[in-house]
Amino acid sequence: MNLMSIFRLRQFGLASVLSLGLGFAPVSSAAIIDSHVQSTAELEYGLVLYEYFQKRFFPSLVENAYSVAKENTIALGDDGELLKGGLMLSYGMADDARNIFETLLEGKASPLVRNRAWYFLARFYYNKSDISNATRALSYISGEIPKDLVFDYYYLSTLVKIKSNKALSEDEFDETIAQSTQYPYLLFNKAIGQLKVGQLVDAVANLETVKSYVGLEEEFLVLSDRAKLALAQIAMQKGRFDQAWLYLTQIRTTGLYSNRALLNYAWAAIKVKRFPDATAALKLLNRRNIASPEVQEAKVLLAHLYEQEGSPRKALKANLLAIKDFKAGVAMVDEARRIIDKKDVPAEFITNMEAIVDDSDWHSSTPSVDYKNLTPFLIDLMSGHPFNETLRELADLYYLRKNLEYWLLQGREHLVIMENSTKKAFNDKNHELVRNSVKFEARFREQKAELSLLNLALEKDDQVRIDVLLASTSDELIVFDEKVKLFDSLEDVYVLPGSYRSEINSLHRRVKMLLQKTELNIVKLEPVMRQLVKAELDKHEERMSYYWAQSRLAKARLYDTTLSTLKDAQRSLNSEQRGKN
Amino acid sequence: MHILLSRISLALILVFAYIGLQAQEVEQGVDDGAKAIDANISVDVNEDWAASVEDTNIDFGRDDSESRARSALNEVQKISRDIQILKGEVIDLNKDLTLMEEKLLFPSSTKVSFFVSATSGQFFEMESVKLKIDGRFVATHIYSKKQREALLRGGVHKLFITNLSEGQHDIIAFFTGVGPGDRAYKRASELRLKKGPGSQYLEIAISDDTVAQEPTFKMKLW
Numbered sequence: 001m002n003l004m005s006i007f008r009l010r011q012f013g014l015a016s017v018l019s020l021g022l023g024f025a026p027v028s029s030a031a032i033i034d035s036h037v038q039s040t041a042e043l044e045y046g047l048v049l050y051e052y053f054q055k056r057f058f059p060s061l062v063e064n065a066y067s068v069a070k071e072n073t074i075a076l077g078d079d080g081e082l083l084k085g086g087l088m089l090s091y092g093m094a095d096d097a098r099n100i101f102e103t104l105l106e107g108k109a110s111p112l113v114r115n116r117a118w119y120f121l122a123r124f125y126y127n128k129s130d131i132s133n134a135t136r137a138l139s140y141i142s143g144e145i146p147k148d149l150v151f152d153y154y155y156l157s158t159l160v161k162i163k164s165n166k167a168l169s170e171d172e173f174d175e176t177i178a179q180s181t182q183y184p185y186l187l188f189n190k191a192i193g194q195l196k197v198g199q200l201v202d203a204v205a206n207l208e209t210v211k212s213y214v215g216l217e218e219e220f221l222v223l224s225d226r227a228k229l230a231l232a233q234i235a236m237q238k239g240r241f242d243q244a245w246l247y248l249t250q251i252r253t254t255g256l257y258s259n260r261a262l263l264n265y266a267w268a269a270i271k272v273k274r275f276p277d278a279t280a281a282l283k284l285l286n287r288r289n290i291a292s293p294e295v296q297e298a299k300v301l302l303a304h305l306y307e308q309e310g311s312p313r314k315a316l317k318a319n320l321l322a323i324k325d326f327k328a329g330v331a332m333v334d335e336a337r338r339i340i341d342k343k344d345v346p347a348e349f350i351t352n353m354e355a356i357v358d359d360s361d362w363h364s365s366t367p368s369v370d371y372k373n374l375t376p377f378l379i380d381l382m383s384g385h386p387f388n389e390t391l392r393e394l395a396d397l398y399y400l401r402k403n404l405e406y407w408l409l410q411g412r413e414h415l416v417i418m419e420n421s422t423k424k425a426f427n428d429k430n431h432e433l434v435r436n437s438v439k440f441e442a443r444f445r446e447q448k449a450e451l452s453l454l455n456l457a458l459e460k461d462d463q464v465r466i467d468v469l470l471a472s473t474s475d476e477l478i479v480f481d482e483k484v485k486l487f488d489s490l491e492d493v494y495v496l497p498g499s500y501r502s503e504i505n506s507l508h509r510r511v512k513m514l515l516q517k518t519e520l521n522i523v524k525l526e527p528v529m530r531q532l533v534k535a536e537l538d539k540h541e542e543r544m545s546y547y548w549a550q551s552r553l554a555k556a557r558l559y560d561t562t563l564s565t566l567k568d569a570q571r572s573l574n575s576e577q578r579g580k581n
Numbered sequence: 582m583h584i585l586l587s588r589i590s591l592a593l594i595l596v597f598a599y600i601g602l603q604a605q606e607v608e609q610g611v612d613d614g615a616k617a618i619d620a621n622i623s624v625d626v627n628e629d630w631a632a633s634v635e636d637t638n639i640d641f642g643r644d645d646s647e648s649r650a651r652s653a654l655n656e657v658q659k660i661s662r663d664i665q666i667l668k669g670e671v672i673d674l675n676k677d678l679t680l681m682e683e684k685l686l687f688p689s690s691t692k693v694s695f696f697v698s699a700t701s702g703q704f705f706e707m708e709s710v711k712l713k714i715d716g717r718f719v720a721t722h723i724y725s726k727k728q729r730e731a732l733l734r735g736g737v738h739k740l741f742i743t744n745l746s747e748g749q750h751d752i753i754a755f756f757t758g759v760g761p762g763d764r765a766y767k768r769a770s771e772l773r774l775k776k777g778p779g780s781q782y783l784e785i786a787i788s789d790d791t792v793a794q795e796p797t798f799k800m801k802l803w
Contacts, residue, residue, distance in 0.1 A: 034700075034786050034788055034797070034799050034801065035698050035700050035784060035786035035788060035799070035801065036698065036700040036735060037698050037737065037784060037786070040782060040803045042737075043696055043698075043737055043782055043784060043803060045737075046696070046698065046735065046736055046737025047736075047737055047738075047739055049731070049734070049735050049736040049737070050728075050731050050732065050736030050737055050738055051731075051736070052731075052736070053727075053730065053731035053734045053735075053736050054727045054728065054730075054731045054736075058668075058672070061672045062672055062675040062676055062679070065672055065673060065675070065676035066676050066679055066680070069676055069680060091668065092661075092664070092665065092668070093665045093668050093669060094665070095662070095665055096665065096669060386650040386651070386653045386654040386657065387650075387653075389654065389657050389661075390653060390657050393657060393660070393661065393664055396664065396668065397664065400667065400668065400671050403671065403675065404671065407674075407675075407678055410678070410682070414681070414682070414685060417685050417686065418685070421685075482748050486746065486747070486748075494688060494690075496684075496685065500681070500684065500685065503681060504681065504685075507674070507677055507678055507681060510670075510674050510677075511674065511678075514667065514670055514671055514674060517663075517667050517670075518667060518671075521660060521663060521664055521667060524656075524660050525657070525660060528653045528656045528657060531649060531652075531653055532649065532650065532653050535649040535650070
């Protein structure tokens with residue numbers, strides 16, 4: 001039995017694969033295999049896994065609780081507990097998850113289960129920024145690491161070492177892990193760890209390796225861009241602008257890191273005196289959405305570059321366009337502030353977030369989704385831990401509210417079912433009907449026997465035709481006979497026990513109470529989200545106002561220079577005329 | 582004086598007219614920007630200017646936004662414990678409600694649950710399944726990519742729950758999807774179910790026959 005499970009660590013923000021070793025084996029033998037399911041317990045527990053593999057943590061936890069209530073042996077075992085802990089950790093129920101792992105570790109769990117539990121505990125502490133306890137938990141992992149957990153273990157281990165400023169050794173990873181498709185992520189982390197402890201040469205070598213991972217998948221192209229950007233920044237910090245420029249030329253001009261890369265490219269080009277290249281990069285940035293800080297800086301820098309290259313007219317025009325853009329940008333921030341104050345915006349923002357992130361490439365074009373005036377300003381914010389935590393908790397609360405509202409509606413239906421059930425009764429009329437049916441059934445059977453005899457007296461061809469009719473009548477008689485027997489054997493109809501009514505009422509009171517609690521938490525959390533969004537918007541406004549003022553100063557200076565040039569020309573013209581006179 | 586002013590005005594108009602032309606060039610230049618990155622265009626520039634350029638990043642409102650982020654995180658962490666308890670309570674309530682709903686709708690003597698499982702998936706990519714009981718279509722489900730993957734990793738899908746009386750029932754499941762050679766594939770699987778007393782599980786299992794190089798569909802009563 002070997003069930004593989006996979007979910008991404010949302011906290012890590014990359015394709016980190018985490019698996020739990022329960023269950024059913026993948027099939028490879030060359031034969032017909034009817035099913036991997038070997039028992040009813042596996043069949044029932046499969047529902048937990050079905051939700052879990054789709055990363056639907058809440059339904060999976062509900063299915064798990066249901067399986068436990070049904071005394072499912074897998075759900076009650078160590079593996080089931082381990083999965084439950086992992087699910088809780090992913091669903092933001094960290095404290096309960098920790099209790100489960102600690103209980104498992106106190107018991108006599110197998111080494112594999114213990115290693116998993118320690119890993120999850122380490123992850124719990126890492127997410128809480130408790131690095132010393134995360135380090136301690138990882139140190140307890142020994143012996144065989146479950147195969148599906150190897151990558152995640154090393155990934156977490158590198159993150160913890162980076163946070164605790166510990167050096168990553170050359171033989172940090174198991175040899176087999178180098179074959180993993182996710183290996184570049186480990187190398188990248190290793191390089192960052194090496195940089196932190198001053199191992200520059202090794203760090204650059206590892207980043208160079210990551211840079212070369214350019215498969216077809218967007219995920220690895222992005223990672224490669226990230227490595228190139230890191231290399232360029234190292235080179236720039238060390239004053240090697242030519243080298244930095246070479247790295248930057250390799251980064252794609254669209255994609256997650258393109259804005260930062262283009263701005264760095266412009267600066268590096270300026271440093272190595274490739275001014276036309278700097279201009280081109282800045283022009284490209286200049287056409288992008290003003291919500292990006294890099295675009296804002298590019299507008300001012302482009303005008304400055306024109307001025308410095310001795311093109312005052314181009315510089316003036318660039319400044320005029322920048323002033324116009326910054327004015328529009330500040331107005332956009334005001335609009336965004338107005339939007340976030342609307343009542344249902346946090347809920348709708350979270351509902352639309354998946355679509356927003358999936359459908360829009362913020363870094364290359366104007367977003368074409370709802371809240372387009374709000375969301376471009378929040379791209380940086382969304383990658384931050386506080387905002388992420390707030391959004392996640394809010395999203396969970398909205399989901400709980402939706403779930404409870406559904407049950408509130410179902411509550412009415414439950415009562416209707418109950419009402420109807422109590423009205424059911426096996427009265428005299430029904431008994432009479434059953435008695436009549438028994439008589440009819442006997443009469444039909446006799447008639448069928450008579451018809452069969454009559455049929456024998458007919459011509460051969462006619463007999464064949466009638467046989468078909470008799471056969472179908474016979475089938476219907478069998479069904480009728482079964483039903484008559486069933487009803488005849490019944491003394492009374494099944495009526496739902498009266499105790500169900502009080503159970504239903506009690507459950508519905510719980511639904512209402514929890515709905516109130518959910519609303520209360522939403523009311524507490526929404527202002528926090530608004531506060532974060534507004535702080536981010538303030539930051540944008542402050543930056544744009546600063547650049548706006550710079551552009552206006554530059555414009556005034558350029559006008560001033562033009563006027564004084566004209567005055568000088570006029571004076572020389574006048575003196576020439578006076579000389580002639 | 583008037584002549585001087587009119588000359589300056591004329592000069593300014595000419596300057597603005599020229600700027601207008603330049604603006605078109607700027608906008609045109611934007612379109613060619615990406616291409617120009619690799620081109621070596623020679624422009625007469627003051628090569629010493631870059632040394633005087635301030636290229637340090639200014640962190641606008643960083644302190645303020647960091648302090649607001651910290652206070653937000655503190656607030657979230659304060660509420661977090663309550664939310665964790667609430668989540669646990671809602672999960673527990675959902676479990677109780679599910680159990681109650683089952684008791685109301687599907688008494689244990691008549692309850693029959695239909696499950697779909699998939700083992701391997703080399704020869705069949707399932708798109709949908711339809712269920713027919715005693716000549717009537719009772720359930721249909723279209724599988725998303727995520728759901729297919731979940732099935733192949735060992736998950737089991739509960740397709741349908743119903744009440745069936747004791748006795749014989751005809752069950753037919755119809756499958757559509759992509760079969761060997763990426764061709765549209767339709768198959769059906771049939772079972773005459775003898776419903777006994779007590780609740781029953783019926784598994785609709787999809788697996789591969791590697792010898793015949795085609796998928797197999799079977800039903801199993803648990």
